[in-house]
Amino acid sequence: MPIRRLPVYILLDTSGSMRGEPIHSVNVGLRAMFSALRQDPYALESVHLSIITFDIEPREYLPLTPLDGVNIGEIQAPDSGATFLGAALELLLQCVDRDLRRNTPEAKGDWRPLLFLMTDGSPSDLHAFRQAIPEVKRRDFGSIVACAAGPKARQDYLRELTDRVVTLDTLDAAAFSGFFKWVSASVAVGSSSAGLADQVSLPPPPPEIQLLP
Numbered sequence: 001m002p003i004r005r006l007p008v009y010i011l012l013d014t015s016g017s018m019r020g021e022p023i024h025s026v027n028v029g030l031r032a033m034f035s036a037l038r039q040d041p042y043a044l045e046s047v048h049l050s051i052i053t054f055d056i057e058p059r060e061y062l063p064l065t066p067l068d069g070v071n072i073g074e075i076q077a078p079d080s081g082a083t084f085l086g087a088a089l090e091l092l093l094q095c096v097d098r099d100l101r102r103n104t105p106e107a108k109g110d111w112r113p114l115l116f117l118m119t120d121g122s123p124s125d126l127h128a129f130r131q132a133i134p135e136v137k138r139r140d141f142g143s144i145v146a147c148a149a150g151p152k153a154r155q156d157y158l159r160e161l162t163d164r165v166v167t168l169d170t171l172d173a174a175a176f177s178g179f180f181k182w183v184s185a186s187v188a189v190g191s192s193s194a195g196l197a198d199q200v201s202l203p204p205p206p207p208e209i210q211l212l213p
Contacts (some may be wrong), residue, residue, distance in 0.1 A: 006046040006111045006191050007064055007099060010183075011088050013119040015055040016080035017152070022120065022171040023077040027181030029173075034070055036184040042191040043067060046111070050095060055081040055090035064099045083121045086128025089136055089161075090110070096139050112142035114190050116183050117161070119170060122154035133161050142190060143202070147179055147209075155212065164202070167210045178206040 012026060025139075030051075037043045049070055051062040055078055062072055096113060103109040123129035136144070146158035149168040158165045166182075168175040185203045205211050 003045055004099065004108055004111055006043075006098075006151060006186055006187075007048050007050065008190075009052065009092060009096070009113060009115045011052045011054065011092060011115070011117040011212040012061075012075065012115040013055070013084075013085075013121065013149075014053040014075060014077045015083040015121060016078055017120055018171075019077040019079065019174065021173070022149075022176070025077060025171065025173040025176040026118075026180075027074055029176040030072070030075070032177055033180040033184040034067070037067055037187060040188045040191070043188050046191045047187055050099070051075075051108075052086055052088055052091055052095070057084060058088040060091060060095060064095070082124035083119060084125050084128075085094070085117075085119060085123035086125035086130075086132055088130065089132035093132065093135050093139065111190075112140055114187060115141050115144045116186075117144070117146045117158070118149055118179070118197045119158070120149045120153050122152075122157050126157070129157065130160065136161065143186070145183075145186070149175070149179075159199045159212075165212045166205060167212065169210075175209075178209055182206055182209055 044067055047067045048064045050064040053059050053061045058066045101109040144162035145164045146162050147166050148158055150171045155165055168179060182205050189203055
C-alpha cells in the first residue's frame with residue numbers, strides 16, 4: 001500500500017523589491033529547510049513539496065516532488081516588477097486540483113495539504129486575489145500560513161486569506177532563516193500528526209517572527 005502523502009505548497013514573492021539580499025536570504029533559508037526536513041523520518045516518508053514563485057506572473061518553480069527528490073537551483077528576482085499574488089493563487093488552485101489524490105474504495109488519498117505564503121508587499125491584482133480566496137478555502141487545507149515580510153507587507157490583505165499571519169520586521173538572512181526553520185518545524189509537526197486534528201497546530205515561532213493575534 002503506498003504511503004499517504006502530505007502535500008506542502010510554498011508560495012514565494014519574487015517581485016522586484018525582493019532583489020538582492022532578500023531573495024538570497026530566501027534561497028539560504030529554503031536550503032536549510034530542506035536539510036532539516038530530510039532529517040525527520042516522518043517528513044521524509046510523507047512530505048511532498050511544491051514551490052510557486054510570483055512576480056509579474058506566477059510560475060510552478062517546483063512541481064509537487066517527494067522530499068528526497070527535491071533539488072532546486074537559485075531562485076531569482078527580476079530588476080523590477082509587480083506582485084501578482086492573485087494569479088499565484090489561481091495557479092495554486094490548478095496545481096492542487098491536478099496533484100491531490102482523493103480517497104477511493106481501494107486506497108486512502110493524500111493528507112490535507114499545507115500552504116505557506118510569503119510576500120513583502122501587497123497584491124498588484126487585488127480583484128483576482130479576492131476572487132481566488134473563497135476557492136482556496138474550499139480546497140480544505142490543513143493549515144494556511146501567510147508571512148508578511150518587512151515594513152511594506154500588507155497584513156490586512158493576508159488576513160482575508162487566513163487567520164494565521166506572521167510578520168518579519170526585516171528582510172535579512174536571520175529573519176528568513178528563522179521563518180524557514182519554523183516552516184520546517186511546522187511541516188514536521190504536520191507530518192507526524194497528519195489526520196489527527198482539524199487544523200495542524202503550529203509550534204511556537206522563533207523570536208524573529210511575530211504570530212499576529
